[in-house]
Amino acid sequence: MTEAERLAALETNLHKRIRMANDAAQKPLSADDITDIVKQVISSLTGEITAADLKFYAELEDLAQYIRNAKEEIAAIKPKDISSSHIPHATNELDAVVGATEEATNKIMDVCDVISSLAEQCPPEIKEQLISCTTRIFEACNFQDITGQRITKVVLTLKYIDTKIEAILKALGDEIHRNENAAETKKPDDLEKALLNGPQLPQNAIDQATIDRLMSGDNG
Amino acid sequence: MAVDMNMNILIVDDYKTMLRIIENLLKQLGFKNVFQATDGSMALRMLRENTYGLVISDWNMEPMTGLQLLKEIRADEKLKKIPFIMVTAESKVENVAAAKEAGVNNYIVKPFNAETLKQKISAVLGAF
Numbered sequence: 001m002t003e004a005e006r007l008a009a010l011e012t013n014l015h016k017r018i019r020m021a022n023d024a025a026q027k028p029l030s031a032d033d034i035t036d037i038v039k040q041v042i043s044s045l046t047g048e049i050t051a052a053d054l055k056f057y058a059e060l061e062d063l064a065q066y067i068r069n070a071k072e073e074i075a076a077i078k079p080k081d082i083s084s085s086h087i088p089h090a091t092n093e094l095d096a097v098v099g100a101t102e103e104a105t106n107k108i109m110d111v112c113d114v115i116s117s118l119a120e121q122c123p124p125e126i127k128e129q130l131i132s133c134t135t136r137i138f139e140a141c142n143f144q145d146i147t148g149q150r151i152t153k154v155v156l157t158l159k160y161i162d163t164k165i166e167a168i169l170k171a172l173g174d175e176i177h178r179n180e181n182a183a184e185t186k187k188p189d190d191l192e193k194a195l196l197n198g199p200q201l202p203q204n205a206i207d208q209a210t211i212d213r214l215m216s217g218d219n220g
Numbered sequence: 221m222a223v224d225m226n227m228n229i230l231i232v233d234d235y236k237t238m239l240r241i242i243e244n245l246l247k248q249l250g251f252k253n254v255f256q257a258t259d260g261s262m263a264l265r266m267l268r269e270n271t272y273g274l275v276i277s278d279w280n281m282e283p284m285t286g287l288q289l290l291k292e293i294r295a296d297e298k299l300k301k302i303p304f305i306m307v308t309a310e311s312k313v314e315n316v317a318a319a320k321e322a323g324v325n326n327y328i329v330k331p332f333n334a335e336t337l338k339q340k341i342s343a344v345l346g347a348f
Contacts, residue, residue, distance in 0.1 A: 105237050109244070135248045135334050138241050142331030145238045149280070149309050 005053060014060075028173040031068040034063065071172060079165055087162045094151045096201050105144040112137050196206050223341075223348035228253045232263040232289065233307075234281040238330075242276060242307065245334045249341070250348070260284025264292055267299055274345065278306035279315070285320055289337030294323040301346045307332065 017037045022029055029037075038060045042053070112134040119130035201204075206214075229251055231242045236258070243254045255264035255272070261284040263277065275293070279286035286306055293299045306319050307328045316327050326340040341347060 102237055106240075109237075109240055112244070131248060135245065138244045138248075139331070139333040140240050141237070145235055145241075146309055148235070148332055 003161050006050070007056065010041065010053065010056065013044075014038065017041060028171060030173065031064045033069065034067075035064045038064070073169075074172065079169055083162050083169075087158050090158055091155050092201055094155050096199075098148050098151055099202070101144055101147060104139050108137060109141060222287050224253055224273060225250050225348065228255060228271060229274045229276065230255050230257060230263060230272045232257045232260065232275065232281070232286065233279035234278065238278065242337075245337055246276075248334060249338055251265045254271060260286060260289035261291055267293065267302070268296075272302060273343070275302055276307055276326070277304065279306055279310050279319075287319060290319065290322045290324055305340055305344060320327045 014037065017040070018029065018034065020134055021033060021037060025033070038057065115130055116134050119127040119134075122130060229246060231239055231246070231254060233239045233242070233256075239256045239258070243256065246254050248330070255266065255270075257266055259281045260277070263275065264284070266272075267275070275289075277286040277289055284292075286308065290306070292306050293302060293304060300323075303325045305326045305328060306324050307330060308315070309330045311329045319327055325344045328336060328340050338348075
């Protein structure tokens with residue numbers, strides 16, 4: 001048997017064993033599982049192991065190590081948190097931006113309506129100037145629709161990224177979740193830094209009356 | 221022929237703030253009878269129940285888009301001659317081409333101002 005034929009047979013044998021193990025496990029194999037299979041195949045070889053066999057084995061081991069490292073790195077960034085926490089949080093923040101600017105826009109337009117009513121009681125040249133001003137304000141309020149649509153696009157992009165992360169996690173199997181749990185525990189944040197969270201979503205925020213009560217020492 | 225400032229104008233947008241902006245601008249231009257619909261299917265119902273001299277519609281709405289509304293209007297024997305102006309943030313060449321092919325009379329890209337609105341209405345209905 002030539003060296004090329006031996007390598008081809010070895011490869012076929014490896015593929016077959018990995019496929020069988022995959023079928024038996026009914027989930028993606030871990031890097032350790034694959035390493036074990038490679039070891040079994042190598043140990044089952046009869047006759048002398050050639051330099052090419054050893055090189056092939058070393059390459060496979062490198063590959064297995066590479067996959068193992070990649071999984072650990074992915075686990076370290078806590079990909080599950082991206083889906084369960086970061087992306088929902090980001091989309092909620094963006095929804096709040098749309099809601100707040102919409103509310104502000106409507107308040108601005110309410111005031112414009114009042115100014116337009118008052119303009120009716122003014123001399124013609126003043127009335128004309130006031131109406132011209134309110135028209136320009138209404139024109140400027142167009143921004144709300146455009147920013148709303150742009151933010152919606154960003155939200156859709158985030159949801160797309162979320163589905164892709166889910167797909168990657170599914171493809172990599174349970175090992176990611178196990179590694180994730182074993183990944184470094186979160187370092188305690190600096191207390192002052194942890195207090196800096198920016199504006200709160202409406203449902204999480206407390207109003208000024210509550211703040212006043214807290215400041216006056218009334219916690220009830 | 222002078223533009224009838226008392227004609228019914230139907231504005232269609234799923235975004236109520238935008239409806240308010242357009243209605244206000246139309247009233248500033250002197251139009252007295254402005255009606256609102258929040259999507260294409262609601263607009264179509266209103267168009268079949270009353271007479272309108274102009275439709276000003278957004279494109280991106282659900283369940284019926286502005287383009288679908290335009291096609292429905294042009295396919296309806298009783299409605300097909302109503303002037304239709306698209307007011308939208310969709311600003312690609314292919315959007316304008318599709319709207320033109322469907323029979324739009326004019327096309328305004330958001331954000332827009334009162335002067336642009338006046339110019340486009342004048343181009344469709346005549347000077348006012």
